[in-house]
Structures are given as C-alpha cells and as structure tokens.
Amino acid sequence: MTKNSASQTSWPRRLLARFYHLRGATHRHWGNANTDRVEHERAVDDFSRAVELDPNYAEAYFSRGVLYWRELRNAYRAIRDMTRVLELAPHWAEALFNRAMAYQIRGDHEQAIADLEQYLVEGHNPYWRDSAEHQLSLLRELVAERKARRACASS
16 A cells, blocks of 8 residues: 555645545635625635545645535535535534435435434434434425325325
C-alpha cells in the first residue's frame, strides 16, 4: 500500500485537506452572508479538494453534504456525502439528521423517517432531537395521509 492511499494519507496531505476545508467554510460563510451562489460553488470546490487530498476526511464530506442540501438544494449529492460520512464515522448522528433532510427534499419520505428514527436513538443534542421529533411527526402524518388517499382512490 502506498503512503498516499486512502487508508494512510500522509500528514502533509491531511494538513492541506484541512486548509481547503477551512477555506471552503469561509466561502460558505460569505455565500450565506451575501446570498452568493458563486461563493457556495467555491465552497463545494474547496470541500471537494479536501476529500481528494484525504478521502477519509469525514468532516469535509459532512460540510459539503450540508451545503448541498441546505444552500444548493442538491439532495442526491447531499445523500451521497452523508452516506460517506456514516461509512467513515458510523456514530456521527448529525449525518443521519442531515441525510434525512436531504431525503425529505427528494421526496423519499420513508428513508427520511428511517434516518430520523435512527437519529433519535443515537443523537443527544436537545435542540436537534426536538427538531427531529417534529420533522418525524410531520413526515409520518404526510405518509399516512398519502396512503389514505391512495386507498380511497383505489376503492
């Protein structure tokens, strides 16, 4: 195995990855402060560079995934990144919550419910737990309503 393989990234590459992650966070901040999509795209570029340099850098995947679903409304890519976070750090409960939000945007309510239920088992932050419980309640109502409408339509 080479020194720069995914399982054994060299310390200079890890350090450079952290630099790109920090720069990406700065671009995201300016994008949010000024509602500037170009800054958000620069943030994606920097987060992407960070994971190229260190493929095991879960925080960079997490930051990019949140940016994808919250600011750029790209649920598919957000789900992909949050899934990678969970592969690298299986107990990172916030990745479950954020992936659930991306599933919800995509309209995959059953997957969103599953992730929110799992978040409530693993997550400890009271604010996000309250939010997850609220989202879960709304999604369950929506799914039940849709099933009832389908049952009525097929009768």
